[in-house]
Amino acid sequence: MAEGMRVKPDLEFIRYMKKAGGDSLKKCYQCATCSVVCPLSADKKPFPRKEMIWAQWGLKDKLVADPDVMLCHQCGDCTAYCPRGAKPGEVLGAIRAYAYNHYGFPKGLARLASEGKNLPILVALPAAIILLFWFLSGGMQLPAAGEAVDFGHFFGHWDWPWLTKNVFFIDIIFVPAFFFSLFAAFKGGAAMWGQMVAGLGVSSNFRPSVPQFTTEFLLPAVVEIVQHKRFKDCGTNYDRIKGHLPLLLSFIGLFAVTAYSFLRKDFVSLFVGKELQHVLHGPIPLSDPFKLLANISAIALIVGIGILWSNRLRMQDEQKVTATFFDWFLIVEIMTVGVTGLMAEVSRLIDVAPLAYLFYYLHLVAVLMLFLYMPYTKFAHLVYRTVAMAFERYRESGFVKQP
């Protein structure tokens, strides 16, 4: 700590922390037990003791530029051993929520997604968008009696061979949403990277190129994330890996299936005869290995999020964590995506059209929510934690440390 440093506490930030589950913060008396029992903390400048005093002092600029806040996996060992019940794990969770909002782009949407009282708007917005496009498409009707349920006809049907009407509408909703969310995440992640580099306090004449950044920092971080190495080090909250790992793998699986479906319907179908094109544009048969992967992933997603759901409920009962909108929004959202998707498929297979269409609609709404709010809600950890884990490698690299 520099001599004569002047602390300018940000009262608004302190008030925010109290509301966001960090109300135990003031109990901390800086014994540093947390930094030692933390299984993820480094030997040099360990966390979360320093974050606790920064938060007490309201030094939010230091906190949002601190990679350690993002590197925390909320194992809960610090909270279990804390002699004061200051719950450092909870406090860091609240700081992360603050940082997602802080770096969120555009600001208005970030603010909207950060508060529970906005939940009706958060649901109504994508619900209205899908409904509007359904209306615009003119496909707003249930299949006629005797006709099999085919979600490929949800947004109606035309005879243009290159792109089905349904995919066209799906694309004009979800492709912009996807790229919007990707762009917002990039803006936020880049802003945090900039702050973290500034926080290092070293001026470097060399900056990694994009390929260098990708191969030396980003890819190793992603590999570590997929392997769930740090979750395995967790003590108190070790059980969480049983939920988080299947969940992460299911997301990868579903991403692969989406990519396959895109190639099959919109790309391969262009080069085949009319007969086959019709088949390719229809639902993927259950026997297709990718359909199998999709169904396994869907089950893994529901099971994974279910485990995380029950873990959190149990910890709430044991008063180890406080219930926050930040945590529950993501859990319920992912569960909704999984359940509506599965129910839509099941009701399609058993041919109950009204149910099938209702669930399909809800599924589209849930997925759109996941896309739109990813950069601001807890889901944003997939961006910010990855960036922080890449940064962790960067700060140890030759770009920062003079050899």
Add this chain to the structure above:
Amino acid sequence: MTDESSTTVTGGVLVVGGGISGLTAALEAAEVGKDVFLVEQNPYMGGRVAQLNQYFPKLCPPSCGLEINFKRVKNNRKIRMYTMTTVQAVAGGPGSYQVTLESKPRFVNNNCTACNACVAVCPEERDNPFNFGMDKTKAIYKAHDMAFPMKYVIDMVTCTKCGKCKEACIYDAIELDMQPKTFTVDVSAIVWATGWKPYDASRMTNLKFNESNAIITNMMMERLAAPNGPTGGKILRPGDNKAPESFAFVQCAGSRDENHLEYCSYVCCMASMKHITYIRAQYPEAKIYVFYIDLRTPGKYEKFREKLMADPNTQFIKGKVADIIAEADGGVTVVAENALTGDKIKQKVDMAILATGMEPANKEQAKALGLATDSNGFILSDANGGMIAAGCAKKVADVVTCAQSSTAAALKAIQASRR
């Protein structure tokens, strides 16, 4: 007398606990003429102070303060002293309590001259609780060198009643068939001076007390440094008797921790500093590391701290030890974060001393007897009655404060008996 009560006022005072607090309260009440029953559960008087090597404020050996009190107790006909005795039940109310006491058999009568002939022939051994299990005694033993009353005692858990001691005793002092005695006393006030016990170090799982001989508690350090201790006063590592070259003090081991003792135990900072003086006397070059959250050195003890901190071989590190790793060479590595530099420290030392805190000694008994206690088990004095807490049964305190609170308790007991 305006509010004469209908119960018989006996005027006697019962003091429960024969440590420094109980002795003080008993003497203060007896020396102004009260009849006092002084009961102690151990076979000896003197309590925790008897186990210390030196004690504050003047770093005297315990013989210094205890011996004069023992002499006063011996000479005072108003005090009736019972060792190995506990309170079984309390009936009645302020002004007249009927207290049922039980004396466990000592199996050695007043003929004992402490000649030690019995110990020489006794075939059975037991861990010595007075030295925290760091050495052994025979089944018939002397509690410690300065035990008062100076009478041997038999631990019937270990004794096989082989009768060898009885044969060896030329004074006919051994009665292997001695029975427990239950009796009732009628008193107008009770002073609870039941004292404290060290908090169980094995409950701090991250400090791994049971995993290495190099990890000892502060009370074990007192015994190691005491001339009548297991090593004759030489500070050696239990197990391999190595002379340690480095020491780490782990402050607040269980204190100020809502998972253990939520309060500050008050004495541990000064106790550890006292231990540094023990170490320095024997090992002038030893490296000493003190890991603390805050140092509590009230009043004039600040000078004491300043002197110790001036020693270049003694480092004070702000940061609590939260992990201890047992090493293959018999030492340990203590892990803490230095909160001032913000870096983790892994300090390898030959011996780690856990500054464990004070816990009320008789929590369960207090509950069973229906005494009012606070949430931590410290006894609350009954404001208008004759139940008075003193010393460490009342709150964590050093010897000086215990003596003061016991004198105050004696005064309250006298007032209660006059009502």
